[in-house]
Amino acid sequence: xxxxxxxxxxxxxxxxxxxxxxxxxxxxxxxxxxxxxxxxxxxxxxxxxxxxxxxxxxxxxxxxxxxxxxxxxxxxxxxxxxxxxxxxxxxxxxxxxxxxxxxxxxxxxxxxxxxxxxxxxxxxxxxxxxxxxxxxxxxxxxxxxxxxxxxxxxxxxxxxxxxxxxxxxxxxxxxxxxxxxxxxxxxxxxxxxxxxxxxxxxxxxxxxxxxxxxxxxxxxxxxxxxxxxxxxxxxxxxxxxxxxxxxxxxxxxxxxxxxxxxxxx
Amino acid sequence: xxxxxxxxxxxxxxxxxxxxxxxxxxxxxxxxxxxxxxxxxxxxxxxxxxxxxxxxxxxxxxxxxxxxxxxxxxxxxxxxxxxxxxxxxxxxxxxxxxxxxxxxxxxxxxxxxxxxxxxxxxxxxxxxxxxxxxxxxxxxxxxxxxxxxxxxxxxxxxxxxxxxxxxxxxxxxxxxxxxxxxxxxxxxxxxxxxxxxxxxxxxxxxxxxxxxxxxxxxxxxxxxxxxxxxxxxxxxxxxxxxxxxxxxxxxxxxxxxxxxxxxxxxxxxxxxxxxxxxxxxxxxxxxxxxxxxxxxxxxxxxxxxxxxxx
Numbered sequence: 001x002x003x004x005x006x007x008x009x010x011x012x013x014x015x016x017x018x019x020x021x022x023x024x025x026x027x028x029x030x031x032x033x034x035x036x037x038x039x040x041x042x043x044x045x046x047x048x049x050x051x052x053x054x055x056x057x058x059x060x061x062x063x064x065x066x067x068x069x070x071x072x073x074x075x076x077x078x079x080x081x082x083x084x085x086x087x088x089x090x091x092x093x094x095x096x097x098x099x100x101x102x103x104x105x106x107x108x109x110x111x112x113x114x115x116x117x118x119x120x121x122x123x124x125x126x127x128x129x130x131x132x133x134x135x136x137x138x139x140x141x142x143x144x145x146x147x148x149x150x151x152x153x154x155x156x157x158x159x160x161x162x163x164x165x166x167x168x169x170x171x172x173x174x175x176x177x178x179x180x181x182x183x184x185x186x187x188x189x190x191x192x193x194x195x196x197x198x199x200x201x202x203x204x205x206x207x208x209x210x211x212x213x214x215x216x217x218x219x220x221x222x223x224x225x226x227x228x229x230x231x232x233x234x235x236x237x238x239x240x241x242x243x244x245x246x247x248x249x250x251x252x253x254x255x256x257x258x259x260x261x262x263x264x265x
Numbered sequence: 266x267x268x269x270x271x272x273x274x275x276x277x278x279x280x281x282x283x284x285x286x287x288x289x290x291x292x293x294x295x296x297x298x299x300x301x302x303x304x305x306x307x308x309x310x311x312x313x314x315x316x317x318x319x320x321x322x323x324x325x326x327x328x329x330x331x332x333x334x335x336x337x338x339x340x341x342x343x344x345x346x347x348x349x350x351x352x353x354x355x356x357x358x359x360x361x362x363x364x365x366x367x368x369x370x371x372x373x374x375x376x377x378x379x380x381x382x383x384x385x386x387x388x389x390x391x392x393x394x395x396x397x398x399x400x401x402x403x404x405x406x407x408x409x410x411x412x413x414x415x416x417x418x419x420x421x422x423x424x425x426x427x428x429x430x431x432x433x434x435x436x437x438x439x440x441x442x443x444x445x446x447x448x449x450x451x452x453x454x455x456x457x458x459x460x461x462x463x464x465x466x467x468x469x470x471x472x473x474x475x476x477x478x479x480x481x482x483x484x485x486x487x488x489x490x491x492x493x494x495x496x497x498x499x500x501x502x503x504x505x506x507x508x509x510x511x512x513x514x515x516x517x518x519x520x521x522x523x524x525x526x527x528x529x530x531x532x533x534x535x536x537x538x539x540x541x542x543x544x545x546x547x548x549x550x551x552x553x554x555x556x557x558x559x560x561x562x563x564x565x566x567x568x569x570x571x572x573x574x575x
Contacts, residue, residue: 076443076446076449079446082444094441097434101433105431105445108445108446113431117425
């Protein structure tokens, strides 16, 4: 479903701030794969997702989504294949627009935007049903401005927007990191149920090792712009955090250092 | 008492002017508030609209057609700014200034000289300040009022369409917009085009109203537009929540601006100081939200400090 082939990216090349973010990265995802990604600061996790999404161009390599080479497509054209949820709850929704307007925008992802109404009454009914799934009471606040919602509500809404049109790949960039533990769990639960229901191919970056092990069918660890650990299926299910850290040290030759990850262990 | 009578006497004229500039202010509102871009093209495109309309009218063109061409000229001016910004990566304010400057030459070329007059005695016009006190359909209050209402209706409809929603989203959250497959560059260009189309349309009205077009007629237009937006929001912001009503409040803001201007002039203010006064008022009103947030920030540090001491 997704093929990242030999992708490299260096930020600020030739300057004192030069940063090799991705180093000949390769990743292949089968349809329905749910991959969790962990790694230290600057390991290249977010850069990998941003490369897939087309936020900035790759230096080399190619990105293929479901047989379509999207390497040269601008971000807004790739959006048709992707659903995205960001770390910052402010990023995924338009605060000044209503809940239903945000959903309507997402429902038209990948379609030509015409002079037809931006939202129809038929859609409104569908959105009420969709919002009920979240169990956050948003179905009663269809015309409320999104800016009035809490971070958790906004992330849940963004998740709904990301999946309202079934994406080829769902990209979750630490989408629970900015939430309090209880809300984070709720959003993660919603994530799992949506992914399972639609059998979505998903990449989820997380800083929570326990989540990374528990959720999904595959786990990768990144270090210095490369994938250093890649475990799947049964092996992943039986993994412990200690084993994971050991695996990391063996394959990367260094200690796993990320305050955020270690603290949330 | 005499001043009050004078003011009352000048009121229809101030309101007419306010309504005409109100169309322009709505254009500014679309870029400044919806698209979140301060577009300075308007100072040039306002005069372009006036110049195009006057020259076409002098050459016997149908009046409404002349208005349409003025609108199209504004669209083109806006497209230039939009492309300078999106295609060439020039910051929007600078892109607007570049277009505005080049429009000065273009406006001179359109008119052949710095100003051109249309005499209401010799040519048919849509509006004229001569008619402000006539009880007839061609009274500018009525003509401009109806056109303004129609424009608000069209803009309201447009921003409810898929394209209009995408445009609003582009201004509201550009990252989210791209993630939802919206071509944000295209929408920025489109938004700046529509804005300048309205501004030029307004300029075409004003040229007829005052009986001439002048290369300098748009000078400071952005400030008047912003003043109208700010006044409208300050007075009607709490009660007008609907988008159409908000557009109306901008137009009313412009009317209030011109009534206030008329009042201070009648009371003896040197008219030469008018632009200075407008700029100061706009600067202060733009600063108020910032000051408010600063004040809040100070408050937080203070109470936190107290806790530490206790």
